[in-house]
Structures are given as C-alpha cells and as structure tokens.
Amino acid sequence: MDPHYQHLYDILAHSQGYIFPNEIELQWGILIVVYPFITGLVAGAFILASLERVFKVRILQPTYQIALLTALSFLLVATMPLISHLSQPQRAYEIMITPHSSSAMAIFGFVYLWYLMVVLLLEIWFDYRHSMVVWANEKKGIMKWVYRILTLGVSDISPRTVRWDRKMGYIITVVGIPSAFILHGYVGFIFGSIKANPWWSTPLMPIIFLFSAMVSGIALVMIVYMVITYFRKKVIDLDVLDSIGKYLFFVLILDFTLEGLDQIHRIYVAEESFEIIKLLVSGKLYLTLFIAQGLVGTIIPLITLVFLQFYKHKIRVRKTMYFIVSILVLIGVYSMRWNVVIGGQLFSKSFSGFTSFKVGLIGLDGTLMAAFWLILPIGILAFLLWLLPPWRMVKEEEEI
Amino acid sequence: MKFYVPPQIPRLALAFAIFITLFLVLRHFLVPDTFGKYGHYRAASLIDNAQPEIHYAGQQACFKCHQDIEDKKAQDVHSEIHCETCHGPGEKHVVSSKVEDILKPSGREFCGSCHIINAGKQKSAINQIDLNKHNVGKNCIECHNPHQPWEMKK
Amino acid sequence: MSQSTSAMGNEKIKTSRRKFLKTATVLAGAAIGYSWLKSSQILLFAAEPKDESLPWYGIVIDIQKCIGCGNCAKACKNENDVPAEPFFFRTWIEQYTVKNDGSVNIVSPNGGIDGFKQTVPDEDIFKSFFVPKMCNHCAKSPCVQVCPVGATYVSPEGVALIDEKYCIGCRYCVQACPYGCRFIHPVKKVANKCTLCYHRLKKGLAPACMETCPTGARMYGNLRDKNSDLVKFLKEHTTQVLRPNLNTGSKLFYNALSSEVR
Incomplete structure (x- = not known):
C-alpha cells in the first residue's frame, strides 16, 4: 500500500453505506468554506455602508468608512482561498482570458472585478480624494508621494470639483447595492446551479447566501467599530450600536425565515434525495446545523437582540451583549457555509451512503491556510485604517 | 463658458482605459492558438487526447500470427471472447514478438473469476460452476481447453 | 500654489494630456477591435459544429x-x-x-x-x-457546462473529453x-x-x-x-x-x- 494514499484508505474505512468509488475524497475542503464566508462579509459590510449613503441613515455615519474599508480588505483576499485550492493555481488566469459563459465560476471573475474596481475602489477613491489631496500637501517625504499617487495626480479641491466627488460617490453607491447583491447572490448560484447535488440545487440558494451575507457583514462591522473605538480610546456610541443591532435583527429574521422556508419545502416535497438528506442533517450535520447554525448563530442572537430593544439600563452590559451577539452570528454564518459546502459533499450522489471528512491542520487545504486567509484581511484593514484614517478626514459642509 | 468637466473623471477614465488595454493585450497573447476553433476549447486538445499509446492491441492483431487459435476458438463457446480478456494487454508483444509479457493464466481461481456462482448473473449469460463441488482439487485446464472448452481432454 | 501661476502650466499639461488621451483611445480601440476579430466566438456560448461525416x-x-x-x-x-x-x-x-x-x-x-x-x-x-x-x-x-475555462468539452464525435494541459x-x-x-x-x-x-x-x-x-x-x-x-x-x-x-x-x-x- 502506497503511504501516499493512506488518508484515503482511512476515509474509506469510515464511509457508510454505498458511495461511488470516486467519491471517497471530498473535492472542496475548508478553503471553499472560507471563500463564501469572506465574500459574504464583503457584501454585507458594503450594504450596511450604503444604508448610510443612499437611505440617509445619518446615525450610522461613524461606521460608513469603516464598513467600506472592511469590505475592501476582505474583498482583496476573497479570491485567494479559491486560487489556493486549485490543483493548478498557475493556470488560474485562464478564467479571465477564456471564461466559459455557461459556467457560474467563470463569470464570477468578472463580477468580482466589477465589484472591486468599479464599485468599491471608486467609491472609496471619491470619498477620500479630497482628504488625500490635503494629506499629500501636509505630509513630507515618501508619504507625500504615496498620497499623490493615490490621487492619480488630480490635486483640484475646489468646491465645484469636490461636489462632483460626492455626486459620483452617490451614483456608485446606488450602482453598488445591486452589485453587492449580485456578487453574493452569484456565490450562492455557484452552488445552487449544480443540479446533480440536491442539497445545493435550490433557486433559494442565492437569496439565502445573500441574506446570510448581510447578517455576517453587519455583525463584522459592529465588531470592527467597537474594536477600533476601543483602541482609539474613544467612547462607543450606543445609538450606533442600537441601530446596527436593529438592522441585524431584521436581516437575521429574514435570513432565518428564508432558510426555514427552504427546509420546510424540502421536507414537504420529499423528493428522491429526501431520505439521505434526512440522515445527513440528523447525523453528520447535527452539530453544525442545529447547534452551531440554528441555536448559537440564530436563535440565541435573535432572543438577545429582542431583549436589547427593551433593556436600556447598564451600558457596559449592553455593549458586551452586542459584542457577543456579533461573534455568535459570525459563528452561525460560518457554520452555514460549512453545512452547505461540506454537507453537500458528505453524502453520495448514489443517495445510498456517506463519506467522511476530517480537516487537516497543515497543507494547502488545511486549517492553517484557511485561518491565514481569514486573518490576512484584518491585517489589511489595520493598514488601510492607518493609511486612510476615517477620523482624520477633511470635514465637508453638509450635503444638499 | 465651456461645459465643466471635473478633472478627476478623465483621469479615472484614463486609468481604466490603461487597465482594460493591458488586459486585452495580455489576453491576446495568452489565449491558446487553437482555442475556439470547434467550440469553447483548445482544438489541439483533440489531438492530445488521441495521442496516448494503446496497450490492448485488439484481437485482429493477435490473429495475424495466431490463426490456429482463431480457428479453434471459432468452433466453441469462447468464440466471442477476445484474446486479451484472459491474456492481458498485448500491444508490446505485437510490436515485437520478443517481448513475452503475455499472461497464460491457469487455475480454478482464474476461470472462476467468470464462472463462479453469483446470484447477480443471469442463467443465460454464463455457465456457473460451484467451485466447491465441481471436480475439487483439479485444475480446470486439465479437462477443458480454454480456447475450446467443450473439446474435453482425456 | 496660487491660482494665477498655475493657469499657464495647466494649459500646457492639458494639451499634452489631450494628445496622450487621443493616442491611448486609438490604441485601446485597436486592441479591442483586433481581439474581438480574433476570437469573438469564444466569448459567446460556442455552438457545436455538427459534422455529419463524423460518428456521434x-x-x-x-x-x-x-x-x-x-x-x-x-x-x-x-x-x-x-x-x-x-x-x-x-x-x-x-x-x-x-x-x-x-x-x-x-x-x-x-x-x-x-x-x-x-x-x-x-x-x-x-x-x-x-x-x-x-x-x-x-x-x-453538466460537467462541460460548469467548466470555467473550457478545459472539458464534447468532441465533434460526441465524446466528453478533458484538456489536461488546460484544466x-x-x-x-x-x-x-x-x-x-x-x-x-x-x-x-x-x-x-x-x-x-x-x-x-x-x-x-x-x-x-x-x-x-x-x-x-x-x-x-x-x-x-x-x-x-x-x-x-x-x-x-x-x-x-x-x-x-x-x-x-x-x-x-x-x-x-x-x-x-x-
């Protein structure tokens, strides 16, 4: 026996029932769990930012730039788990040069580029342009040049020009909302369009992905806001937390309803695959679906958020509770990604058995790699906050 | 007064134009030559897929030298079984008869790989033998000629 | 920098920039046009040429x-x-x-x-x-449908194949x-x-x-x-x-x- 294949023999020994012989090894591991999780954080954070801009939710103003920069730092990393899980990563560029128009994965490259280049970068650029020009004039040495390059050499900050920054920024945000919806709906479609897999193949998949994305993005911005305020030794604005919490509550309710609807539909129509899926959710997915995603990630946060609407006393307690709720929600959404990606591969397409999955620690498809791609955006965010501090931005007169 | 163009817009347009041009130029050089000739794939891949060497020569190649076996086989129930089913891949041997990698399997186990009793087999498909009862201890080919099974040896 | 001194310089830059923009646009247009001519069909869902002389x-x-x-x-x-x-x-x-x-x-x-x-x-x-x-x-x-790069395809003879050099x-x-x-x-x-x-x-x-x-x-x-x-x-x-x-x-x-x- 070739020791190279030892892990496959181990899995074979743990498989149950009948699975097709090629199905022993899971094709998509933890990196593909991380990928929709990260993309979801991007879409969610952006949508929260757009609330402030487009729907004029003034109270969220302190989180506007934070949300944008958070979205950018995670978006920059979003494709990395995908690329690093490829068996031939050096050929990844082929997706851009010969995209197959019928493949959900191929078009994702362009959806991603559109979102990065046209939506996020432009919006941030227009938002910061005035400030960057001022900083370029204030700073000395290398930083002066960095800001000058970032402004693309446009140093005009006359009121007329700056007004255009705002105008363009607004237009881009309006375009950005459907873009964010498409970006993450699309990730859902990558799974939802696989008709061979009954656990994935549902038209609700893009919508479920979208709402869970908003849940996770909003929770992340709440955490980032609290952490940043803590490090800057400033006072956390409870009104901000309350209103983010309110949005989190509404979106979480919607998300819960949609996912519930999906499951109820599955149970009621009880198609060919129903028996194997019943075994899947009551067995291998019990912990991550019912406990992590359902109880910890949805029910407990919902109850807590309702409670926080009425409980208006101790400020410290409320802050801590918001923090914990956000963490729980993130755990819940991560579990949801896990349940979709891993859960969909655990049962055989023969509907007669299960393979098993154990995440490795090291290696290109291991936990450490996944953790790296999750931690890297936080580093990028710290850098961006240093480069483009929202709290040093040039104040402008109120919009029309 | 002329129509006001905010200076940041043409600058951005320029940046995007450079980016898109760069992408198109790169794409021009990176797309494989034969891509898209017949469909959304590299046409040269059809040739690649026809390239691998064969291992199984096909029984017509065997019969070119072993006509005696062809004649023998034709007279009995194994006539439809091609040589390499039992004798293994023979292309090397066909190319040079000096390569003697042809399998000459014998033994109850080997014949049993087809003839053993299994409820999954249709009665009409094959003669099934209970290896635990049928002439135990004897090798099949002591009585049966594998090329002509019903011409019993003494 | 005061407004009056920069006006002249700006004018100069503007003309040279306009020239550059012009050149860039022409170049980009040519590149787009050429690239489109070369392989426009591969951006679309390529139709399978049905060659009746080949087996299916x-x-x-x-x-x-x-x-x-x-x-x-x-x-x-x-x-x-x-x-x-x-x-x-x-x-x-x-x-x-x-x-x-x-x-x-x-x-x-x-x-x-x-x-x-x-x-x-x-x-x-x-x-x-x-x-x-x-x-x-x-x-x-379904496998051909989802391949993002066109590394798997149905050959003109109706055989689903993989391009091992492109996958x-x-x-x-x-x-x-x-x-x-x-x-x-x-x-x-x-x-x-x-x-x-x-x-x-x-x-x-x-x-x-x-x-x-x-x-x-x-x-x-x-x-x-x-x-x-x-x-x-x-x-x-x-x-x-x-x-x-x-x-x-x-x-x-x-x-x-x-x-x-x-």
Whole structure:
C-alpha cells in the first residue's frame, strides 16, 4: 500500500453505506468554506455602508468608512482561498482570458472585478480624494508621494470639483447595492446551479447566501467599530450600536425565515434525495446545523437582540451583549457555509451512503491556510485604517 | 463658458482605459492558438487526447500470427471472447514478438473469476460452476481447453 | 500654489494630456477591435459544429449480460494508466442485491476489479444484478457546462473529453457530474475520466473495456448510422439512461435497468 494514499484508505474505512468509488475524497475542503464566508462579509459590510449613503441613515455615519474599508480588505483576499485550492493555481488566469459563459465560476471573475474596481475602489477613491489631496500637501517625504499617487495626480479641491466627488460617490453607491447583491447572490448560484447535488440545487440558494451575507457583514462591522473605538480610546456610541443591532435583527429574521422556508419545502416535497438528506442533517450535520447554525448563530442572537430593544439600563452590559451577539452570528454564518459546502459533499450522489471528512491542520487545504486567509484581511484593514484614517478626514459642509 | 468637466473623471477614465488595454493585450497573447476553433476549447486538445499509446492491441492483431487459435476458438463457446480478456494487454508483444509479457493464466481461481456462482448473473449469460463441488482439487485446464472448452481432454 | 501661476502650466499639461488621451483611445480601440476579430466566438456560448461525416458515439450496456467479472475495470486501468488504488475509476461495476425485505445492498469492492462475493444468503435475495458504470458522454454534459475555462468539452464525435494541459483543477466538474464518473488524477493533478478510449477509437479499435468484455455486455456505436448494431439494439430493446430527470442528454443506454439503480 502506497503511504501516499493512506488518508484515503482511512476515509474509506469510515464511509457508510454505498458511495461511488470516486467519491471517497471530498473535492472542496475548508478553503471553499472560507471563500463564501469572506465574500459574504464583503457584501454585507458594503450594504450596511450604503444604508448610510443612499437611505440617509445619518446615525450610522461613524461606521460608513469603516464598513467600506472592511469590505475592501476582505474583498482583496476573497479570491485567494479559491486560487489556493486549485490543483493548478498557475493556470488560474485562464478564467479571465477564456471564461466559459455557461459556467457560474467563470463569470464570477468578472463580477468580482466589477465589484472591486468599479464599485468599491471608486467609491472609496471619491470619498477620500479630497482628504488625500490635503494629506499629500501636509505630509513630507515618501508619504507625500504615496498620497499623490493615490490621487492619480488630480490635486483640484475646489468646491465645484469636490461636489462632483460626492455626486459620483452617490451614483456608485446606488450602482453598488445591486452589485453587492449580485456578487453574493452569484456565490450562492455557484452552488445552487449544480443540479446533480440536491442539497445545493435550490433557486433559494442565492437569496439565502445573500441574506446570510448581510447578517455576517453587519455583525463584522459592529465588531470592527467597537474594536477600533476601543483602541482609539474613544467612547462607543450606543445609538450606533442600537441601530446596527436593529438592522441585524431584521436581516437575521429574514435570513432565518428564508432558510426555514427552504427546509420546510424540502421536507414537504420529499423528493428522491429526501431520505439521505434526512440522515445527513440528523447525523453528520447535527452539530453544525442545529447547534452551531440554528441555536448559537440564530436563535440565541435573535432572543438577545429582542431583549436589547427593551433593556436600556447598564451600558457596559449592553455593549458586551452586542459584542457577543456579533461573534455568535459570525459563528452561525460560518457554520452555514460549512453545512452547505461540506454537507453537500458528505453524502453520495448514489443517495445510498456517506463519506467522511476530517480537516487537516497543515497543507494547502488545511486549517492553517484557511485561518491565514481569514486573518490576512484584518491585517489589511489595520493598514488601510492607518493609511486612510476615517477620523482624520477633511470635514465637508453638509450635503444638499 | 465651456461645459465643466471635473478633472478627476478623465483621469479615472484614463486609468481604466490603461487597465482594460493591458488586459486585452495580455489576453491576446495568452489565449491558446487553437482555442475556439470547434467550440469553447483548445482544438489541439483533440489531438492530445488521441495521442496516448494503446496497450490492448485488439484481437485482429493477435490473429495475424495466431490463426490456429482463431480457428479453434471459432468452433466453441469462447468464440466471442477476445484474446486479451484472459491474456492481458498485448500491444508490446505485437510490436515485437520478443517481448513475452503475455499472461497464460491457469487455475480454478482464474476461470472462476467468470464462472463462479453469483446470484447477480443471469442463467443465460454464463455457465456457473460451484467451485466447491465441481471436480475439487483439479485444475480446470486439465479437462477443458480454454480456447475450446467443450473439446474435453482425456 | 496660487491660482494665477498655475493657469499657464495647466494649459500646457492639458494639451499634452489631450494628445496622450487621443493616442491611448486609438490604441485601446485597436486592441479591442483586433481581439474581438480574433476570437469573438469564444466569448459567446460556442455552438457545436455538427459534422455529419463524423460518428456521434453512443453506448449500450446490457445488464442481463454482465457477469461482474471485472475485466472491463481492470483493462481500463491498464489502458489509461489510472492509479491502481481503489479511489480512482474511469469505469467500475456495482452489484445490486434487492432483498426480500425490500432493502437494497449495493457493493463495488475495488470497483469490481477483483470480482464479487455474494454476502447475502440466497434465501434472502429477491433479485440481484451487476451494473457497470462509466462516463455517460452526455450530449448536454453538466460537467462541460460548469467548466470555467473550457478545459472539458464534447468532441465533434460526441465524446466528453478533458484538456489536461488546460484544466485548472477547480473540481467544479467533479461536483457537477451526477454519476460520480470524475476524479482528480493524483499524479497529473487535473480532472480525469473515461474518454471512451478516444485514442483507440481514432485508431479504429474498440475501447479497452469493450475489447475485454467476455460477454459483450458493452457496445459502442454511431448513433447517426441507423444501420449500426447499436441503433438496431436500441430499436429492439427498451433501454433507459441513468437519472433521466436531470436531462443530461446521456448517451449511455442501459438495457434491463432496474429502478433501484442510480
């Protein structure tokens, strides 16, 4: 026996029932769990930012730039788990040069580029342009040049020009909302369009992905806001937390309803695959679906958020509770990604058995790699906050 | 007064134009030559897929030298079984008869790989033998000629 | 910097910039135009050119004839250099045993290469049969549909093939195949599957699994040729494809397929 294949023999020994012989090894591991999780954080954070801009939710103003920069730092990393899980990563560029128009994965490259280049970068650029020009004039040495390059050499900050920054920024945000919806709906479609897999193949998949994305993005911005305020030794604005919490509550309710609807539909129509899926959710997915995603990630946060609407006393307690709720929600959404990606591969397409999955620690498809791609955006965010501090931005007169 | 163009817009347009041009130029050089000739794939891949060497020569190649076996086989129930089913891949041997990698399997186990009793087999498909009862201890080919099974040896 | 001194300089820059912009636009336009001319068809969903002079291959597997000897799976591994480990199969055989209590026992030890041992006692068996599996060479292949780069495709002869030099190893095709026919080759690190022995077909030889099948349970042929043995067989027998509900356009037709098979 070739020791190279030892892990496959181990899995074979743990498989149950009948699975097709090629199905022993899971094709998509933890990196593909991380990928929709990260993309979801991007879409969610952006949508929260757009609330402030487009729907004029003034109270969220302190989180506007934070949300944008958070979205950018995670978006920059979003494709990395995908690329690093490829068996031939050096050929990844082929997706851009010969995209197959019928493949959900191929078009994702362009959806991603559109979102990065046209939506996020432009919006941030227009938002910061005035400030960057001022900083370029204030700073000395290398930083002066960095800001000058970032402004693309446009140093005009006359009121007329700056007004255009705002105008363009607004237009881009309006375009950005459907873009964010498409970006993450699309990730859902990558799974939802696989008709061979009954656990994935549902038209609700893009919508479920979208709402869970908003849940996770909003929770992340709440955490980032609290952490940043803590490090800057400033006072956390409870009104901000309350209103983010309110949005989190509404979106979480919607998300819960949609996912519930999906499951109820599955149970009621009880198609060919129903028996194997019943075994899947009551067995291998019990912990991550019912406990992590359902109880910890949805029910407990919902109850807590309702409670926080009425409980208006101790400020410290409320802050801590918001923090914990956000963490729980993130755990819940991560579990949801896990349940979709891993859960969909655990049962055989023969509907007669299960393979098993154990995440490795090291290696290109291991936990450490996944953790790296999750931690890297936080580093990028710290850098961006240093480069483009929202709290040093040039104040402008109120919009029309 | 002329129509006001905010200076940041043409600058951005320029940046995007450079980016898109760069992408198109790169794409021009990176797309494989034969891509898209017949469909959304590299046409040269059809040739690649026809390239691998064969291992199984096909029984017509065997019969070119072993006509005696062809004649023998034709007279009995194994006539439809091609040589390499039992004798293994023979292309090397066909190319040079000096390569003697042809399998000459014998033994109850080997014949049993087809003839053993299994409820999954249709009665009409094959003669099934209970290896635990049928002439135990004897090798099949002591009585049966594998090329002509019903011409019993003494 | 005061407004008055910069005005002149700005004017100069503006003219040179305009010139540059002009040049850039022309260059970009030319590049776009040329690139479009060169390969506009590959940006669109490329239509399959239907070359009537080529065969359009289909396959028949007769379950009544299969005896589960495993020669096909063994020959396939020999012919196509598939690793011997029991996790990589271009073709394999399953044995279904329906018991009297209605439960179904499915096995495929080492893909059936080493043969089968019936573990269910005879008196409990309602019925039992072997089902050889291989790529269905679908006309509307889900695997081809999802490949992001065009590294898998249906050849003009109707054979689903893989471009090993172009596959990026994303494994989306493995997920999309409802029949479990694809795997990632552990050495080549690209997707791999049955090619209907395309290299043999091109030399006028039968696929290795069919060359070595002792009972003639497997057949391939030209679906366009109404006089071919394959078409005749399809005419005279009631055949069925796997998973007809998924509309994959499967060209692998099973004779005597039982409803337990998936």
